[in-house]
Amino acid sequence: MAIDTVPPLIYAQLNYLLTHSPLPIKVEHMWSGSKNNGLLDRFTLLIPFCLDYIKWDVIYNAxxxxxxxxxxFGPEDESFRPFPVSGEEGDLKSPKNSLSDWNCKDPTRLLSLILELRDLYMTYQRKRVGDVDDERVKFELSTIFPREGIEMYMTSGVEKTEEVRFAVPxxxxxxxxxxxGCPWRHQQKIFLQVIFPVGRKYMSASAAPRLKLVSSPELKALFSIEDFRLPAWLDGMCMAEYLPILEEMLQTQIVDGVASIDVRRKFIAALAPLFGRPVEADPVRILVYSLLHGWIKQKADLSLLCLPGLLQKGNISGFLWSVYVFGTFFPSTPVPKAISSPDASKFSGNL
Structure with missing residues (x-):
């Protein structure tokens, strides 16, 4: 985003949104509403919702x-009217409306507006799901009503299969x-995505929905969520019965995975006297670690240690490299040699 092509007031609000949003909102692209001045005063925001992104165009006038x-809003949300005009369900001058007292010099206003609209959109989608003519969906809604933070989305259209999606934290x-020591700026969560097809009378009411465990990319890099095996959805089950079983299994593995981080750090520290000082490390995840254990003239001997993910079961693997340095250049010719896993039996806990 070139600062000199975005009007200062617009840039201040957009920059504040991107740096202070509790959600990882992204800008897909920017463009100008005028062919003459070339100022970028319009942009598309990608806003996380129900484990996907919704696209909203923000139209300023430079x-x-x-x-x-x-x-x-998107073409599929033509009926979404967050701020009813005067005389309808509400009043445009309502103090709850972020546009009623707009202050362009306040950099926080755009973020407040987007977050308010997202909350209203969540209510809108919840109403759409509640109006679905499907007894199973209505039953699931009634059983998970007490849980907080659940997002839901109704997909429909000529080219889309009608289905209800739940994102359950x-x-x-x-x-x-x-x-x-985690570097995460946003709160990390794990979600269960549950998808029910609707409008298919021939389908068994007890058929299992589509299930998928989802987390943010940052958390996925630490905990190998895709390696976690979901418990079976038994005949006649509902989400209210399934979720406690899943959470108990997942919590046990997460706690064990976090505890293993400290064990891995101690294990790596014990390798230093044998393999030499570290030259590269992954201080948070402790998945990859390389050490310099020899330097003779223009030859450097390196070892690379790879540990399995925190939710994975696997052996430790390692490689040895010999790197030759010529003059001021540093081309390397790696010659990997598999080595046996270091003895970790004396370390308590699972690596």
Missing amino acids: LYPLMAPDII LLDMDINKMVT
Whole structure:
């Protein structure tokens, strides 16, 4: 985003949104609403919702920067009207409306507007799901009503299969605080995606929905979520019965995985006297570690240690490299040699 092509007031609000949003909102692309001035005053935001992204266009006018932006929602959300006009369900001048007292000089206003619209969109989608003519979906809604933080989405259209998607947050624990030294800016969560097809009368009411465990890319790099085996969805089960079983299994593995980080650090530290000083490390995940254990003239001997993911079961593998340095250049010719796994039996806990 070139600062000199974005009006200052618009840039301040967009920059604040991207740096302070509790959600990982992204800008897909920017463009100008005028062919003459070339100022970028319009952009598309990718807003996380129900384990996917919704696209909203934010339309400013560089010629009238004091005015509030227009928000254009997706074509599938034509019936979404977050701020009813006067005389309908509400009043445009309502103090709860972020546009009613717009202040272009306040950099926080765009973020407040987007978060408010997202909350209203969540209510809108929940109503759509509640209106679905499907007894199983209605029953599932009634059983999970007490759980907080569940997002849901109704897909429909000529070219789309009608289905209801649930994004259920799992585990009432602060994973960010559990992992010492984690660089994460956003709160890390694990979700269960549950997808029910609707409008198919011939399908068995007890058939299992499509299930998938989902986490953020940062957390996925630490905990190998895709390697976690989901428990079976038994005949006649509902989400209210399935979720406690899943959470108990997942919590046990997460706690063990976090505990193994400290064990891995101690294990790596014990290797230093044998393999030499470290030259590269992964201080948080402790999945990859390389050490320099020899330097003779222009030859450097390196070892690379690879550990399995924190939710994986596997052996430790390692490689030895010989790197030759010529003059001021550093081309390398790796010659990998498999070595046996170091003896970790004396370390308590699982690596």
